[in-house]
Amino acid sequence: MTLSGVLADNPRLDRWVSFAESGKVAISTGRVELGQGVLTAMAQIAAEELDVALHRIAIRSGDTELTPNEGYTAGSQSMQAGGVALRQACADVRALLLAYAAGKLGCAPAELTVRDGRILRGGAPTGHDYWSLAAAVSLAADATGSAARKPASQYAIVGRNAARLDLPGKVFGQPVFIHDMTLDGMAHARVVRQPNRGATLLSIDEAALRRAAREPIAFVRDGNFLAIVGDSEAAVEAAAAAAADRVVWQGVERPRALQQEASWLIQRPSIDRTVGAPQPAATRGLQIYEATYSRPHLAHASIGPSCAVALYRDGHLTVWTHCQGVYPLRAALARMLGLEPSAIAVRHVQGPGCYGHNGADDAAADAAVIALRTPGRPVRVRWRRQEEFAHEPVGPAMAVKLRAALDAAGHPLDWTAEIWSGTHQGRPGGGANLLAAEALPNPPPLAQPVDVPDAAGGGAVRNAEPLYDIAAKRVVHHLVPDVPRRTSALRGLGAMPNIFALECFIDELAERAGKDPVDYRLAQLSDPRARRVVERAAAMADWQRREPPGAGRAKGIGFAQYKNRAAYAAVVVELEVEESVRLLHAWCAADAGLVINPDAVKNQLEGGIIQSASWVLKEQVRFDNDAGGPLDWESYPVLRFSEIPEIDVELLDAATDVPLGVGEATAGPTAGAIGNAVARALGSRIRDLPLTRERIMAALLAQ
Amino acid sequence: MAGNVELTVNGRPVRVAVAHDEVPLLEVLRNGLRLTGTRFGCGLEQCGCCIVLIDGKPEKSCARPIATVAGRQVTTIEGLGTPQAPHPLQQAFLDEQAGQCGYCLSGILLSAKALLDRNPSPSRAEIARALDDNLCRCGAHNRIIRAVERAAARLRGEPRA
Numbered sequence: 001m002t003l004s005g006v007l008a009d010n011p012r013l014d015r016w017v018s019f020a021e022s023g024k025v026a027i028s029t030g031r032v033e034l035g036q037g038v039l040t041a042m043a044q045i046a047a048e049e050l051d052v053a054l055h056r057i058a059i060r061s062g063d064t065e066l067t068p069n070e071g072y073t074a075g076s077q078s079m080q081a082g083g084v085a086l087r088q089a090c091a092d093v094r095a096l097l098l099a100y101a102a103g104k105l106g107c108a109p110a111e112l113t114v115r116d117g118r119i120l121r122g123g124a125p126t127g128h129d130y131w132s133l134a135a136a137v138s139l140a141a142d143a144t145g146s147a148a149r150k151p152a153s154q155y156a157i158v159g160r161n162a163a164r165l166d167l168p169g170k171v172f173g174q175p176v177f178i179h180d181m182t183l184d185g186m187a188h189a190r191v192v193r194q195p196n197r198g199a200t201l202l203s204i205d206e207a208a209l210r211r212a213a214r215e216p217i218a219f220v221r222d223g224n225f226l227a228i229v230g231d232s233e234a235a236v237e238a239a240a241a242a243a244a245d246r247v248v249w250q251g252v253e254r255p256r257a258l259q260q261e262a263s264w265l266i267q268r269p270s271i272d273r274t275v276g277a278p279q280p281a282a283t284r285g286l287q288i289y290e291a292t293y294s295r296p297h298l299a300h301a302s303i304g305p306s307c308a309v310a311l312y313r314d315g316h317l318t319v320w321t322h323c324q325g326v327y328p329l330r331a332a333l334a335r336m337l338g339l340e341p342s343a344i345a346v347r348h349v350q351g352p353g354c355y356g357h358n359g360a361d362d363a364a365a366d367a368a369v370i371a372l373r374t375p376g377r378p379v380r381v382r383w384r385r386q387e388e389f390a391h392e393p394v395g396p397a398m399a400v401k402l403r404a405a406l407d408a409a410g411h412p413l414d415w416t417a418e419i420w421s422g423t424h425q426g427r428p429g430g431g432a433n434l435l436a437a438e439a440l441p442n443p444p445p446l447a448q449p450v451d452v453p454d455a456a457g458g459g460a461v462r463n464a465e466p467l468y469d470i471a472a473k474r475v476v477h478h479l480v481p482d483v484p485r486r487t488s489a490l491r492g493l494g495a496m497p498n499i500f501a502l503e504c505f506i507d508e509l510a511e512r513a514g515k516d517p518v519d520y521r522l523a524q525l526s527d528p529r530a531r532r533v534v535e536r537a538a539a540m541a542d543w544q545r546r547e548p549p550g551a552g553r554a555k556g557i558g559f560a561q562y563k564n565r566a567a568y569a570a571v572v573v574e575l576e577v578e579e580s581v582r583l584l585h586a587w588c589a590a591d592a593g594l595v596i597n598p599d600a601v602k603n604q605l606e607g608g609i610i611q612s613a614s615w616v617l618k619e620q621v622r623f624d625n626d627a628g629g630p631l632d633w634e635s636y637p638v639l640r641f642s643e644i645p646e647i648d649v650e651l652l653d654a655a656t657d658v659p660l661g662v663g664e665a666t667a668g669p670t671a672g673a674i675g676n677a678v679a680r681a682l683g684s685r686i687r688d689l690p691l692t693r694e695r696i697m698a699a700l701l702a703q
Numbered sequence: 704m705a706g707n708v709e710l711t712v713n714g715r716p717v718r719v720a721v722a723h724d725e726v727p728l729l730e731v732l733r734n735g736l737r738l739t740g741t742r743f744g745c746g747l748e749q750c751g752c753c754i755v756l757i758d759g760k761p762e763k764s765c766a767r768p769i770a771t772v773a774g775r776q777v778t779t780i781e782g783l784g785t786p787q788a789p790h791p792l793q794q795a796f797l798d799e800q801a802g803q804c805g806y807c808l809s810g811i812l813l814s815a816k817a818l819l820d821r822n823p824s825p826s827r828a829e830i831a832r833a834l835d836d837n838l839c840r841c842g843a844h845n846r847i848i849r850a851v852e853r854a855a856a857r858l859r860g861e862p863r864a
Contacts, residue, residue: 035804035841163800170805171796172789173740173780177806180739215722232722234730237746303752303840304744304806353804353841385745599800603843607803610842633749633838641831644844 003145006030006085010068011142013096016089017046019134025056025117029086030070031078032062032324032348033166036663037600038078040165044596045083048157049090049150051114052130059165062326062348072325072429074356074489075457076566076661079596083659088145095147097133101126152594152657161599166350178322178349179307183378186309188233190240191366191381192226193391194439195252197446200224205246212242220373223441227370229379240384254628255484260620261688262294262397265420268480275454276465276474280414286405291508293402293501293687297621298395298490299636304352305383306359306392310367312375317344319371321364322351328429329361333368335444336437344368355611357427357488359383359392365434386631391435394621395490396422396483398460400501404470410513411524417464417498418476423449424459426488449481452493457563462494463668466502467561468524484623492664495562496612499668500675500689503558507676508685517557517676518543527561529591532652533570534559536589540648541572550683552577553584558672560665567592567665571609573645573673577681580693581617583645586670591652593660601662602649608666609647614639615667616674620690708773712736713782724770729753731769732779740780740809744838751837754810755779761817761836780809783816792816795854796847803841811837815851823859827852 003011010016010030018026027046033039043057060066062073070082094114101119102109105126113120119128152158169176194201201224209228210217215235220227226247228239258264309320317339323329326346334341346364354360367381383391398421404412426432431447452459464475510520518538525531538557547553554577559570568591574584586609595601618637621629630636671689679685684699709718712732719735727746732738732755744752746765753765756778784790789797792812802808811834818825818833825833830851831844839847 035802035806037803163797164802167797167800167802167805168786170802170808171793171812172784172786173738173809175739177739177742179743180733182737233734234722234726237730301840302806303750303804303838304742350804352806355840382743385747603800603803603846606845607842610844611840614842632747633745638838638840640838641834641844641848642828644831644848647845 003088003143006068006070006081007088007143007145013089013093013141013143014139015068016086017093017139019131022131023056024058025050025052025130026058026060027086028060028067029082030062030068031073031082033350034073034324035353036604037164037166037597038073040162041079041083041596041600042086043165044157044162045087046090048155049087050094052117054157054162056117064326064330064346069327071328072427074324076562076663076665078661079659080566080661083596087149089143091147091149092143092145093139096139096141097130097137100137101128101133104128158596159598162597164600176350177304178309178320178351179304179382181309181320181349181380183309183311186378186380187229187231187374188236189227189229189370189379189381190236190384192228192240192243192247193387193435194224195249197438197443199249199251201226202248202250208246209239209242213239220370222373223439225369225436225439227366229370229374255623257624259484260296260623262296262399262420265397265399265480268482270420270478270480272476272478274474274476275461277472279474280405280472286407286413288403288405289509289512290401290403291505291687292399293497293504294399295397295497295500295689297397297485298615298619299389299621299630300355300358300392300395300490301636301638302352302354302358302388305385305388306363307351307380307382308364308367309378309380310371311378312371315343317368317371319344319346319364319368320349321346321360322349322354323360323364324354324357325429328427329364332361332428332434333365336365336434337368337372356395356490357393359388361428362391362435365436369436369440389630389632389636390627393426393486393488396424396487398494398497400497402501402505404505404509406509410509410515412470412509414472415466415470416474416476417502419460419464419494419498420478420480421460421494422480422483422487423451424487424489424493425450425452426486449479451479458494460494462492462498462563463560464494464498465564467527467530467564468506468521469526470524485621485629491611492667495560495664496615496667496671499558499560500671503560503669503672504675504679504685504687507556507679521559529568529654530559530561533568533589533591536650536652537570537572537587540587540589540650541574543572549680552681554677554681556673556675556677556680558669558676560668562661562665562668566661569605569665569669571666571669571673573670573677575674575677575681577678577696580696581678581691583613583643586645586647588647588649588666589652590649590662590665591654591660592662593654593656593658595651596659598651601651604662605649605666606647608664609670610639610644612667612670613674616671616689616691618690708769710772710774711776712738713778721769725768727765728755728767728769728772728777729764732764738779738781742806742809751810751814752807754813754837756813756817759817759820761814778813780812783812790816791857792819792851792854795850795857799846799850799853801843801846801850803843807837807839811839811847815854818851819855819858823855825851825855
């Protein structure tokens with residue numbers, strides 16, 4: 001038996017499981033809680049595999065001193081990769097302890113069972129339990145992956161709703177977020193951000209900033225890195241607010257309005273490649289249909305700004321951060337600071353939902369840079385709201401041109417997706433610089449942008465290949481290196497724009513063929529799990545009862561299997577369009593394989609629907625204002641409570657013990673469903689997101 | 704002007720030393736009184752993370768000068784309930800698993816408290832309107848609305864709510 005990826009990288013069993021505290025099982029995971037409920041699911045997996053009650057599990061997470069290196073908590077991979085690894089590690093531990101117990105009892109391990117950590121033989125107590133055995137059996141051994149895992153048919157904890165372990169702290173307002181963390185003698189800091197790489201700090205009106213602070217502050221400056229530090233958070237905040245007018249920079253570049261739309265990318269220099277089927281020898285005689293869709297730059301727009309705490313003492317740096325990957329951040333900090341990784345500990349503390357690579361890593365770098373210059377004194381850096389909007393990496397704009405050659409029945413025989421995008425991989429773990437490194441003296445060179453490898457699901461090309469039965473499919477990828485804003489991973493990466501484009505295109509082809517959109521999809525979808533979610537979502541939404549085109553009210557459908565290998569989801573949306581779009585209802589059917597915590601999975605699918613609806617209807621990082629980008633929630637509006645549709649989600653049973661990642665599964669299908677419903681309600685198609693009032697009015701006027 | 708401000712926080716009279724009158728209430732709560740349950744979201748009175756009740760009304764605290772709450776009653780999430788004695792709203796949020804990252808929840812719970820204090824039987828639309836000053840970025844909106852409905856029913860004394 002071979003070990004799975006994550007377990008092969010971290011084979012030592014004592015890195016995963018410990019019985020050091022009597023009656024408790026300490027479980028370690030490299031995955032971190034981002035509000036998705038991952039730690040609860042991990043606890044369920046461990047409790048199930050070890051046969052202990054859920055309340056005995058204590059989870060340690062995302063700590064370079066304590067937990068396995070699982071890279072980033074991203075890509076809907078936590079259950080599919082991390083959960084499977086934890087399950088095997090627990091099975092190996094259980095087998096190791098039972099083998100030892102069997103030896104002591106003079107019986108075969110198969111005669112033993114476990115009930116809540118106690119070892120039974122023939123159902124009777126043996127006097128042994130995990131905690132007594134663990135004193136004699138070292139878990140400082142490598143996993144073998146040879147222990148049989150519990151069959152899914154025997155699950156009693158996995159597959160049942162478990163209350164999220166992290167939620168009570170949030171409902172009772174406890175200090176669970178990094179913003180709430182306080183260390184003795186801690187200083188507060190704000191960074192006066194270098195506007196862009198290469199901009200130089202000309203002057204600081206220190207007296208004016210001190211006046212604005214109204215309490216003592218100090219400045220930490222190195223090259224073009226400038227921070228305001230003080231005992232009083234109100235004082236550093238006030239000084240940072242005043243810095244906009246009192247700190248002068250040279251070489252400031254701002255994105256320009258003409259770079260705002262994804263169409264700007266199409267004529268730019270790019271790194272090009274083609275994957276998939278060779279170009280067709282001839283499509284002569286076939287009808288060709290072509291359309292171009294786009295999505296703009298999107299902000300992660302976390303509800304709270306990024307924050308970090310750091311302490312440098314006796315040559316050792318500890319950084320507390322809400323980033324998605326403590327090990328990659330440690331490596332990037334070591335590079336930036338010239339420290340050995342062993343001199344740095346990076347520990348995860350919860351933050352506001354991030355939905356990808358936001359300012360968290362950069363805030364951690366800020367705290368580290370300041371801490372090194374204030375040795376012995378812990379420092380907490382919190383970004384300002386304006387700073388988060390202006391300096392976090394954005395989800396890249398994408399233009400997607402689709403071209404199909406159709407058979408006589410109007411079904412595609414040959415399919416080309418041509419994509420223009422900046423990179424979706426701007427993470428420090430991928431070689432990109434931390435912002436502070438750009439401002440310090442001798443900034444490192446810019447790494448040549450690369451996108452997420454196809455083996456990891458791809459970045460811009462994610463879900464560009466349709467799951468539909470098409471004889472020849474190819475993707476032409478133009479990676480545009482020089483883009484107006486730093487870009488990086490946003491929930492789903494290229495999947496949302498690609499699925500929006502392809503599901504809208506499929507509807508357009510269905511309309512040309514005179515077919516119902518659901519029937520048209522099913523006619524070229526042979527994967528039975530895919531068919532099932534489409535059929536179920538259509539049934540949930542009473543698909544047959546629809547208004548005629550152009551009636552101002554319509555249903556639309558969208559479908560995808562995320563990354564063509566994670567969860568399947570179909571979404572039907574019903575909406576009304578007058579001058580703008582009003583969402584009425586969304587129905588979702590999903591197949592997530594083995595589901596660990598059904599209610600948490602539904603929460604993720606619902607949240608994905610709402611966030612995608614917000615992207616589709618409202619969101620764009622616009623450059624056509626004085627600041628060259630949004631700075632607040634007025635210049636970057638998101639969906640509000642009154643604009644949320646009712647949502648029904650059904651999880652379909654799957655006879656499998658393989659979980660399929662769900663965190664990003666509904667974003668693309670929702671975008672397609674809204675695009676299609678708006679097109680049907682209006683009687684004309686809008687191919688550029690967001691579907692704003694201005695675009696709807698333009699479409700109506702063009703009729 | 705540096706000085707002391709007296710106010711009532713969660714039913715307890717407090718006297719806080721502030722550097723000047725303009726120090727935001729949120730700053731006093733979080734750093735002065737160590738009541739970090741009220742979250743900083745934007746500092747611009749736009750997102751609702753920092754909503755507290757001032758004399759029973761939901762108000763943003765991030766840009767609210769401390770001097771303007773002198774002598775007034777402030778209720779924060781810490782004053783709503785505790786794990787041992789949860790407010791019906793808090794219990795309902797747990798029952799409905801209403802939240803993801805949870806950063807917005809303190810402000811939402813207090814907006815909801817103010818709503819139920821003035822309208823014990825709000826419709827779904829009325830709940831949504833009452834929460835329109837609170838942003839939620841994770842998309843837990845429908846769970847949150849259901850939780851408020853559940854809490855309202857429980858506060859009305861309806862069985863099985």
